[in-house]
Amino acid sequence: VEQIKVKAYQYGVTDNSCPELNTESINGKLLSDMEKFQLNALIKAVNVHGYNYVIEEVAYTWFNRFIALRYMEVNNNLPQKIRVFTNESNEFKPEILAEAIHLDLEGLDKQKVFDFIDTNNQDELYKYLLLAICNDMNKYLPEMFTAFDQQNYKVLLMPDGLLKEDSIIAKLIREIPEEDWKELKSDDGASNEVTMIGWMYQYYISQRHNEVVNISKGTVSKEDIPAATELFTTDWVVRYMVDNSLGRYWIERNPDSELKNKLKYLATGKDGSLPIVENDPKKPEELTFFDPCMGSGHILSYAFDVLMEIYRECGWRDRDAAVSIVENNLYGLDIDERAYQLAYFSIMMKGCLYNRRFLKINVNNHLSNIVETNDLDSLSYFGMEENEECKQISTYLLDTFKDALELGSLIVVETKDFESYSSYINNTYNTAENTSDYYYWKTDKYGQIIKLIKQAKILSNKYCVTTTNPPYLNKMSGELKKYVVKNYKAYSSDLFAVFIKRNFDFTIENGYLGFMTPFVWMFIKSYEQLREFIINEKSI
Secondary structure (H helix, E strand, O other): OHHHHHHHHHOOOOOOOOOOOOOOEEOOEEOOHHHHHHHHHHHHHHHHHOHHHHHHHHHHHHHHHHHHHHHHHHOOOOOOOOOOOOOOOOOOOOHHHHOHHHOOOOOOOHHHHHHHHHOOOHHHHHHHHHHHHHHHHOOOOOOOOOOOOOOOHHHHOOOOOOOOOOOHHHHHHHHOOHHHHOOOEOOOOOEHHHHHHHHHHHHHHHHHHHHHHOOOOOOOOHHHHHHHHOOOOOHHHHHHHHHHHHHHHHHHHOOOOHHHHOOOOOOOOOOOOOOOOOOOOOOHHHOOEEEOOOOOOHHHHHHHHHHHHHHHHOOOOHHHHHHHHHHHHEEEEEOOHHHHHHHHHHHHHHHHHHOOOHHHOOOOOOEEEOOOOOOOOOOOOOOOOOOHHHHHHHHHHHHHOOOHHHHHHHOOOOOOOHHHHHHHHHHHHHHOOOOHHHHHHHHHHHHHHHHHHHHHHHHHOOEEEEEEOOOOOOOOOHHHHHHHHHHHHHHOOOHHHHHHHHHHHOEEEEEEEEEOOOHHHHOOHHHHHHHHHHHHHOOO
8 A cells, every 4th residue: 555655656646736637747757658548547546436446456456456466376276387485495586477488378578578678677677577477367367367458557557676685576485385375175075275365465454443343432434334244254263154054054955965964163963963854855056155244265265175076975076067167156245346356356266266268268157346326327328229128127226226335235126037138238338339439338347337237136045055254333324324214123233233134135045044153142132133033933
């Protein structure tokens, strides 16, 4: 964050001032045409979202990318088959620099590479190559590596001095042993690399978390809800919850399953027995598992391991099971785009662990960050051909996801024909007449609409298992407080209690919910109605 602030300061952008649009020079330094484009984009972003938001957005974008690239080079998962931070001896001598003139990446300007080499400008060459790798990764991990054109302000604010011994990349290499990044699996099925990614993100946001939760008076703002509520769930807690929800769900329907001997934290009767559920068989691909507050994906990642064991005992090959698990079993949402990117990355890396071609086969996933419609007045453009049903769904999505970044997975979504609507939107994208209105819709709205459809589908489903570490928050404000009081008044003492009630609605009859919550709901009077609801209508 501090490095991004320094970079912004070099272009006259601070927390209390910005240059004018189309500025020609900063501090006597003439700007290139490209820098003018980038700076204009930065100024507009700061004017719309605020300085701190933009700095944080740029910082986490590069932080997430550096973590992903480091993980992938250590585990030999980079499709380009070249190390971007180190050489084969794990020294901070990037192979990508040594092989710069031999790189064959789409969009890479070889002349630019030669020019950097001729002027011995290693720092700028390295930044240029890193950007080229990130853009190329868009083909394989599009939801982690959004393609940046050269005019993007995130390119302008990419940190300097990445090859120095005190750079963030040098620290990733020097301070974290290479083996800690590797896909090591223990006998009981857990893998350590996702845990490490989760802890890194936990510490990344810890300073802001402490600032927010230590406010003695007042409430938490919309922008601070992620920092206030995200806590990394430790490994044994994740495994206890998943073993006794997903694992139990399968074993009860398949009493001869060997899974019961593989789950370390499965709770059984004194004689080791589990109840048997009659007449409710499920195929592995029907075991839907949802985490509505997935954070960086720790719960989903361990669920992947348990599902792999289930698929194996049903005769599936690992590589086919990995694809099916992502396409059929795992669902997740989070209001924090940063955390979502890491969850998505973790699950895609799980796929690579079991199927080396995983990134090249365009696997469809059901993970998303929540997006809202506050900045949209319509999902269509002037002259767009819409039938009545599509118009109704457009209006419904527009209304339903107002203030969604505050309300998140609490939003109740009706079942509608989102598949047909999605086909209609994609068909419009591919075939509509190329007017100026259409071009604006295609570049500015289409991506948001696809996200809205995806989250609507996830939120309107019911699942065999819902397991999560929900947000804990009793200082609610704004639209969140209004929504909770209106829809969940009896459970409104704390957000975790609201989520307990909401998550029953996500789950099919005879399904399981797993939660990590504070224990106060069991005895404090303000949770009495929650206790009554669970005791009278559900079972523990």
